[in-house]
Amino acid sequence: MYIRGSRGIHGIVFETKEFNTEETCPLFSSTHAQSPKSRRKKKREQGLMEGKENGPDGKKPGRVIDGPTNPMVTPLLNDLYQFTMAYAYWKAGKQSERSVFDLYFRKNPFGGEYTIFAGLEECIKFLANFNLTDEEIDFVRDSLPGCEEAFCDYLRGLDCSDVEVYAIPEGSVVFPKVPLLRIEGPVAVVQLLETPFLNLINYASLVATNAARHRFVAGKSKLLLEFGARRAQGPDGAISASKYCYLGGFDATSNVAAGKLFGIPLRGTHSHAFVSSFMSLDEIVDKALRSSDGKSTCEDFVSLVQTCLTKIQNSSSLHGVFSETNQSELAAFTSYALAFPSSFLALVDTYDVMKSGIPNFCAVALALNELGYKAVGIRLDSGDLAYQSTEARKFFCAIERELNVPDFGKMIITASNDLNEETVDALNKQGHEVDAFGIGTNLVTCYAQAALGCVFKLVEINNQPRIKLSEDVTKVSIPCKKRTYRLFGKEGYPLVDIMTGENEPPPKVGERLLCRHPFNESKRAYVVPQRVEELLKCYWRGNAG
Numbered sequence: 001m002y003i004r005g006s007r008g009i010h011g012i013v014f015e016t017k018e019f020n021t022e023e024t025c026p027l028f029s030s031t032h033a034q035s036p037k038s039r040r041k042k043k044r045e046q047g048l049m050e051g052k053e054n055g056p057d058g059k060k061p062g063r064v065i066d067g068p069t070n071p072m073v074t075p076l077l078n079d080l081y082q083f084t085m086a087y088a089y090w091k092a093g094k095q096s097e098r099s100v101f102d103l104y105f106r107k108n109p110f111g112g113e114y115t116i117f118a119g120l121e122e123c124i125k126f127l128a129n130f131n132l133t134d135e136e137i138d139f140v141r142d143s144l145p146g147c148e149e150a151f152c153d154y155l156r157g158l159d160c161s162d163v164e165v166y167a168i169p170e171g172s173v174v175f176p177k178v179p180l181l182r183i184e185g186p187v188a189v190v191q192l193l194e195t196p197f198l199n200l201i202n203y204a205s206l207v208a209t210n211a212a213r214h215r216f217v218a219g220k221s222k223l224l225l226e227f228g229a230r231r232a233q234g235p236d237g238a239i240s241a242s243k244y245c246y247l248g249g250f251d252a253t254s255n256v257a258a259g260k261l262f263g264i265p266l267r268g269t270h271s272h273a274f275v276s277s278f279m280s281l282d283e284i285v286d287k288a289l290r291s292s293d294g295k296s297t298c299e300d301f302v303s304l305v306q307t308c309l310t311k312i313q314n315s316s317s318l319h320g321v322f323s324e325t326n327q328s329e330l331a332a333f334t335s336y337a338l339a340f341p342s343s344f345l346a347l348v349d350t351y352d353v354m355k356s357g358i359p360n361f362c363a364v365a366l367a368l369n370e371l372g373y374k375a376v377g378i379r380l381d382s383g384d385l386a387y388q389s390t391e392a393r394k395f396f397c398a399i400e401r402e403l404n405v406p407d408f409g410k411m412i413i414t415a416s417n418d419l420n421e422e423t424v425d426a427l428n429k430q431g432h433e434v435d436a437f438g439i440g441t442n443l444v445t446c447y448a449q450a451a452l453g454c455v456f457k458l459v460e461i462n463n464q465p466r467i468k469l470s471e472d473v474t475k476v477s478i479p480c481k482k483r484t485y486r487l488f489g490k491e492g493y494p495l496v497d498i499m500t501g502e503n504e505p506p507p508k509v510g511e512r513l514l515c516r517h518p519f520n521e522s523k524r525a526y527v528v529p530q531r532v533e534e535l536l537k538c539y540w541r542g543n544a545g
């Protein structure tokens with residue numbers, strides 16, 4: 001069954017970070033995740049969860065799995081109807097019927113050609129710790145009219161030991177309608193997984209895709225910094241954005257909590273407030289700075305900065321670019337350099353980029369250079385970023401030439417201010433000298449598209465296929481328990497993802513295969529795969545061994 005050609009991504013090398021298990025990804029080997037509830041914690045401490053985790057091969061490494069990162073992710077993070085259905089299944093004696101659900105999305109986000117799958121690890125953490133506390137059961141009892149006590153007893157015994165989860169590895173490039181997860185198990189239990197799983201996967205995959213798209217437009221060589229914590233949709237939005245933007249190809253985050261939780265590299269500069277908090281150089285009391293080799297001390301770093309500024313003012317090619325610079329800004333930069341001589345990076349647009357910020361920065365950077373330090377660079381946060389970055393680079397290169405300071409021209413130029421895919425693309429077209437982009441609002445809020453629209457559909461029960469019909473053909477579900485494969489061509493690129501029935505023979509390398517679109521009869525293609533990769537791997541095998 002032909003689903004979606006991967007040729008749309010032909011030639012693009014995605015550098016998303018793939019992580020299949022906690023072991024393989026240091027990013028998620030956090031030992032700090034908090035258990036949601038004391039009862040769950042106790043259960044884990046007693047080792048009751050031990051031996052249940054499965055890697056992509058379904059093997060059990062035999063150790064305890066932490067709960068979800070966010071302690072609010074409990075079985076109650078659900079739609080009421082999952083509990084009413086669970087009750088009604090139970091009343092009808094159907095609660096244990098073996099069901100198969102597919103989790104998939106229908107359309108790539110952002111008008112694009114691909115999606116990055118994310119959120120799987122949190123789903124497995126949720127499964128591994130799935131149980132309802134007495135308090136939660138009391139609340140469910142009160143929320144369901146006429147709820148019988150025996151149902152509460154049933155809920156008390158519920159866990160995911162009868163559930164199996166097959167999934168595409170987290171961080172993979174995925175396409176519409178191909179199941180990202182296949183979840184098998186007792187229908188009432190699997191039903192209770194629908195909303196939490198969708199919640200954990202929808203935003204994660206959307207923001208990871210957004211990050212990957214920003215990476216693609218920025219190019220491999222640029223440093224991408226996620227600056228979204230202040231604009232994200234609440235605390236979970238911020239933490240999830242940092243985690244999944246890193247997965248999607250960002251290099252670092254400004255979010256300290258995400259750095260601690262996941263080991264994501266932290267990066268940052270300083271704000272306008274720091275610059276405007278200073279009035280004059282007289283405010284700097286401790287003016288001494290030891291040289292980088294520790295062999296000498298400059299007793300008056302402020303005077304050294306002033307001397308360097310005069311040197312720049314007197315240099316022939318820089319002459320005329322500026323006259324007097326803002327002295328409060330110079331005080332802020334000098335003070336910052338005294339605090340961070342080895343990693344000095346200044347925000348240069350508080351007053352006037354070319355007439356003040358850049359010369360002031362260069363004066364401080366030159367003074368540091370005399371003591372053996374190398375300044376890192378600047379940040380631009382307003383105005384025409386293409387023009388300003390180009391002018392700044394020219395200035396740095398002129399100083400390198402005129403004052404004979406090796407590598408001064410290679411200063412890192414960071415840009416921020418409401419950036420998104422389009423502005424980065426526009427900058428590329430105009431030509432710019434930006435080395436690093438700091439991106440917040442548009443990235444983490446996924447401003448260009450609010451949700452991915454993953455769904456969770458019953459495709460089989462008691463070994464019988466199930467379908468959901470719809471007037472809208474794109475909403476018709478694809479029945480049956482399936483296997484999915486990615487077929488690769490001669491040059492090693494993926495050609496197509498296909499779905500087959502569970503018991504159909506798998507595609508064979510070198511054998512011609514007719515692939516058909518599930519809804520559009522006219523779309524079909526013969527493919528001769530050079531490599532075949534099964535996409536759904538076992539991540540949770542319950543008690544099955």
Ligand SMILES: Nc1ncnc2c1ncn2[C@@H]1O[C@H](COP(=O)(O)OP(=O)(O)OP(=O)(O)O)[C@@H](O)[C@H]1O
Pocket residue numbers: 381382383384385386387416417418419420423426427430
């Ligand atoms: N060369 C460029 N080409 C296209 N877009 C740009 C370019 N330079 C900057 N931008 C974008 O244009 C917008 C500038 O917005 P705006 O004019 O509101 O900011 P500003 O006045 O420069 O700064 P602020 O209001 O934050 O002090 C930002 O979204 C920025 O990312």
Ligand SMILES: O=P(O)(O)OC[C@H]1O[C@H](OP(=O)(O)OP(=O)(O)O)[C@H](O)[C@@H]1O
Pocket residue numbers: 227228230231381416417418419438439440441442
């Ligand atoms: O623009 P974003 O992509 O969200 O990136 C984060 C923004 O947050 C900071 O300032 P803030 O926006 O708080 O103040 P500013 O608008 O005055 O710069 C920073 O200077 C960026 O502009």
Ligand SMILES: O=C(O)c1cccnc1
Pocket residue numbers: 227228254267268269270271379416438440
């Ligand atoms: O470190 C920075 O420069 C930063 C962090 C968050 C938001 N804006 C900027």
Ligand SMILES: [Mg+2]
Pocket residue numbers: 417418
């Ligand atoms: Mg801003």
